[in-house]
Amino acid sequence: MFVETVVVCDTEPIAIEGLRGLLESADGLRVVAAETSMVEGMDAARDLQPSILVVAKDFGMRAVVDCLKTLHKAGARTGVVVWGGSMPEGEALRLLQAGAVGVIRKTASLPSLLSCLRSVAAGTTWMETDLLREPDRPVRLARSPLTARELQVMELVERGMKNKDIGTTLGIRTGTVKIHLKHIFEKTGIRGRYGLALSGLKEKGLLSVSALEAVSAVRSQ
Numbered sequence: 001m002f003v004e005t006v007v008v009c010d011t012e013p014i015a016i017e018g019l020r021g022l023l024e025s026a027d028g029l030r031v032v033a034a035e036t037s038m039v040e041g042m043d044a045a046r047d048l049q050p051s052i053l054v055v056a057k058d059f060g061m062r063a064v065v066d067c068l069k070t071l072h073k074a075g076a077r078t079g080v081v082v083w084g085g086s087m088p089e090g091e092a093l094r095l096l097q098a099g100a101v102g103v104i105r106k107t108a109s110l111p112s113l114l115s116c117l118r119s120v121a122a123g124t125t126w127m128e129t130d131l132l133r134e135p136d137r138p139v140r141l142a143r144s145p146l147t148a149r150e151l152q153v154m155e156l157v158e159r160g161m162k163n164k165d166i167g168t169t170l171g172i173r174t175g176t177v178k179i180h181l182k183h184i185f186e187k188t189g190i191r192g193r194y195g196l197a198l199s200g201l202k203e204k205g206l207l208s209v210s211a212l213e214a215v216s217a218v219r220s221q
Contacts, residue, residue, distance in 0.1 A: 004051040004121040007033045007078075009041025011058040015106070019054065026114055029121075038063055045071065045078050051121045052102075057084030061091060068099035079120040083108075092127060093194050097160040102126045146187060153180040158197045 006023060008031055010016045016034045023029045033044040038059050045053045053071075055064055068080055081102030082095050092103045102120040104113060108128060119126040146154065149170070156166045163177045170177075185191065190199055 003028055003030045004117070005030055005032045005048065006052045006054060006117065007031070007035070007041065007044045007048060007050045008054045009035050009038060009044075009059075010054075010056040011036060012056070015056065022110060022113065023117075029114070029117055038067060042067055042070065045076065046074070049076075050078055052081055052117055053078045054081045054083060054117075057082055057087065057091070057095075061094070064095065065098045068095070072099040079123075081116060081120055081126075087128075089194060093197055094160065096125065096127065097197065104128050146184060150180050150184050150187075153177060154184055154196055157181070157193050158199075160197065 006029055008016050008019055010019075013036060016036070020031045020034060023031055032048055032050055033041075035041040035044055038055075041053065041055065044050075055067060057064055059067075064082055068082075071078065071080060079101040080099065081104065082100045083104045083106050085106050087103060087105050095103050102116045102125070104116045104126070105128060108116075112128065116126045116128075152170060153166060156169060161169070163174050163181075167174045167177045181193070184196065188196075188199070190196055
């Protein structure tokens with residue numbers, strides 16, 4: 001049987017051992033290294049080239065995002081899963097935009113955790129449905145076509161850019177960006193910029209079914 005290798009990087013040794021014990025009981029997954037330092041965890045990922053690197057959000061959002069960007073620039077093929085005790089939707093989306101391919105809470109069930117790791121190993125981005133609000137709200141198709149400018153704005157929102165940065169990139173005022181977003185929300189029925197970003201991931205086929213079912217459920221802030 002083919003085994004997917006996993007490197008775990010967490011601030012708490014007991015969390016590491018708990019995850020190791022869970023994966024030892026699962027088929028097709030094996031922990032090959034476990035580190036309590038972000039630097040050593042990244043070194044292990046570079047040296048061992050595991051299928052999956054599990055990183056705890058406990059190291060801090062900035063440190064985790066920097067880790068994701070560093071591995072991406074290095075061309076690492078390892079899929080990074082970020083897990084944490086709490087995971088607000090805004091942070092989850094930011095992590096996906098930074099390069100994470102899995103986002104899950106430490107309170108998730110074992111089946112959910114295994115589904116996450118196996119999906120990531122298979123090349124699919126995975127995100128807990130419960131991380132999104134109102135999961136029963138359906139995705140609605142655009143009532144009318146988006147203009148070229150609206151498509152540009154939507155693409156930049158999907159990249160995680162703020163209104164001011166979008167305005168600078170497109171050479172338009174921040175107020176004009178807000179007007180374009182208003183029209184995009186009206187035409188698509190998607191609520192909020194997080195919803196737009198997740199919808200973009202959906203269209204690109206980068207989210208697993210569990211996340212797709214809730215992709216437009218996120219409320220605007």
